[in-house]
Amino acid sequence: MQEEIFQLSQLILTHANTLVETCKSQKFEVPSSHSLHNSQQFRQDSSANLSADIITTAALQLITIITPGNELILSLLNGHYYTAALRVCIKLNIAEIIREGGSQGMHFTEIANRCAIDEGKLGSIDQRPYSLVLLTIASFTERILRLLSLRHVFREGPPGVFSNNRLSEALDTGKAVHELNTKPESKHRNTSGEVAMFEIRYGSLHIYIRFKFQWQLTRSEGPKLSSSLFETLTDSRIKLSDKPNETAFQHVMGTQMPFWEYIDQPRNELIRYRFNIAMRGWAMNNDPESSILRCLDWHTLGQDAKVVDIGGGIGSAMIPLANNFPNLQIIIEDVPAVIKDGTTFWNAQRSQKVIAKLVYDCNFLTRTECNIFGEQPVKDAAVFHIRRVLHNWSDRYAKRILLALHQAATPKTKLVVAELLLHPTCVDPINDNGTEISGYQYKCAPKPLLANYGSTHEVSYMTDLTMLTLFNGQDRTLAAMQRLLEDSGWYITHIYGENERHLAHIVAERGPPKTSVKL
């Protein structure tokens, strides 16, 4: 048998050829570390997309087999330094500062100078001479940017000069630095939401506060949430809990409130707004328009057929439907404050077809009649659509949401669940042959790779742990999702989805619930 090292190298070579040939034939930019954001155009082509995933998985496996094990473990353990370094760059708007300096890049002393001046750090808080303070900040800046450059976030050259590249461009909101410094609370307004998504991932739940007439940044809880995982899993009071208010989130934030109630507090308006826009930013990468458009024959649903988006946030999932199917009447349901943000968003989209309904109230623990756990007011829906809501809840709560929809559904109502579907690292003998469920065709990675492409798709598996620490929720495998749906009386008829990088669109119809869970 061929040595693994050659098998992996061969896979890389073969698929690099496929990728480059596809790019050339379809006139896509060939990906390179020097190109910018759009060098991922090739992802539109499914065979190029697959080749790219195989290359990445093989390269990572190659690294794993030729690097000392203790070094790899240390690198994993120290991954938090990347989180910290990225946080500094996002908070100090370093990608924007470098952009404004021009394409030749900027020396770290100049970057530090601009950060320091903009942050008002010099003089007021430090008694040392200006130049000494600047040198200290410059040294921090250089070291932080160099660490990130190791992973191709920013490019260094000549020594000490840093430029933006494909990865650091993703940190750029596109806004003027002056605007970001004078109006930090508006940082994510009118942006794609991608940087907002990054902020959420490192978990700065407290963002800007006004202190002595100055906007100041406050602490980040994200790394604390993950580092409290062990404490949460071993705390005898909560370790067996599946409740949304007994998670690492409450532990770290010192609150009894579940996450949704917390961000609905009046003082947390900015956090909520950022969360909502971040959902849109996330969808841009994880939920291509084609998925929702193809998962059902929307045009056959008839004039004014009702599509109800449950926990729809600002309703971004509905944009492709609103744009393509004027026959549909789209109803977005969420908590009042989110509906308010959504209404502003939709007015900007100039869509007249969307009816933002003030249906739900966030405080589900006490006001059960007005939330996703209560009675569903729309009784004649053609489609209930629910995107990235079930993963916020443990099975017991997710079942209650699904049963409420089941009770309001007609025999013809379809349910579309858009969620990540996780996959074991080995082959799943029941589901991978594609015969069990129509449309489900998971293409396992070729041997000797991990069947689910290993850490190439790790963000989805990390999202699962984010759900655990924030909500006691979870992202599910196909088997777990199928069980959850059938227990709630929904039977999968079709799945539209390729792999766990994108949300799968799971179409289900009503049947008898398998278990007798009461609302």
Ligand SMILES: C[S@@+](CC[C@H](N)C(=O)[O-])C[C@H]1O[C@@H](n2cnc3c(N)ncnc32)[C@H](O)[C@@H]1O
């Ligand atoms: C992860 S977000 C998903 C938003 C949207 N579906 C999307 O994909 O962009 C979950 C949504 O559930 C909503 N939600 C949470 N608890 C709710 C409740 N009790 N009733 C109604 N909506 C709720 C939140 O406000 C939030 O907008």
